Amino acid sequence: MPDRDAATSSAPGVKALLFDVFGTVVDWRGSLIADLSAWAQARGLRGDWGALVDAWRAAYVPSMDEVRRHPERGFVNLDALHRQSLERLVAAQPIEGFTEADFDHVNRGWHRLDPWPDSVSGLTRLKRKFIVSPLSNGNVALLVDMAKHAGLPWDLVLSAEVFQHYKPDPESYLGAARLLGLQPAEVMMVAAHNNDLEAAQDCGLATCFVPRPTEYGPLQKRDFKAEGDWTLVVRDLDDLADRLGC
């Protein structure tokens, strides 16, 4: 049985845990390659789906940065950014016969991602003692569909879309604390990405690093380990539940 007092003291005053989602809670790469390959086979389409997924993800940060640099153009949600990138990538590759319905189905692959093995059990335990929410660049509908698909037991769903600012803009972290009625120090950001934690720490949030060294498969180049002075460093979400006495 966990020692509640010792556990609580490892993150004193924290009342809510905010989770990065893509890579931290769900295995986007493994899920998308499996989902897309099975669908393409049934649909009779040929292509290098692993390469498509990696190129699609490579377009993610630049597409959000474009939105972040041009607030005057208005916020564009992640489903729309994913769709723009997908259309460009499919047009550039030797993949033929994509219909409008195919684009819709493939784009919604991000709504059907599978969790890492520890995610559901860890979140279920953490929810007993803390408010648990995503704070993701994924849009609300994407995150809600994913939670239904993967069984993620969120208390609420916070997204960059709600704040009209993608992470790492401070408006997303501070907006989440404000809606929760909490001080930044009462909120902990949990992520597999050091840059996400750095931005959260700059806003006054507590921080927790979870390594996910296989997130990018053979392409992984960073985030093998904690690179900042984070509040906690854990092995996985079950370990986080242990450390917080849940």
Add this chain to the structure above:
Amino acid sequence: MPDRDAATSSAPGVKALLFDVFGTVVDWRGSLIADLSAWAQARGLRGDWGALVDAWRAAYVPSMDEVRRHPERGFVNLDALHRQSLERLVAAQPIEGFTEADFDHVNRGWHRLDPWPDSVSGLTRLKRKFIVSPLSNGNVALLVDMAKHAGLPWDLVLSAEVFQHYKPDPESYLGAARLLGLQPAEVMMVAAHNNDLEAAQDCGLATCFVPRPTEYGPLQKRDFKAEGDWTLVVRDLDDLADRLGC
């Protein structure tokens, strides 16, 4: 066992259910009077707590209308409006000895409301087949705390605070559909108040009336029955689950 085909046809195309909360899902009056009376007795304070609760609730709509009429002043969330009304009411009544901590505790009584007997079982069943969310004038922190207290199994928490517009402003209903990535007709508003459903219907949402004839106790003057052409009229949330084949 419910007939799924017949049930689905009673709300064709609906994918998400949005619930009014105060009065529809939770018994605010019974909960607050019980919570406040028990606390006051332990605290050694005397007062007519039933009268205070009724006067507090009577201040609710006028305080939101003030915000709705003056958007230039900025949005003020419900915890803040409740607090302003409470301070005025306590000052006007023969209640003495209220400290700052007392005001905080009493104001957070709205975070500790109890559900009607059918709410948790109904929502749990409805969640299997539909997205379930509050769409309440309560602020996000209030609704999250209430869900933890009452065991309400929301998929996400939508609030007037997210849209910076109190119901019945159309921005709240249409904003909810937009964040869910759904057409208004794919969303059903469930409420014990005919005026809430009228505003939702004007925005193109499907509608469901649930009578809660004891919400206001002996002061109840309206909403004993459905008064519009609503998509569904049900007895309670278990009946809604039956009707929708959940």
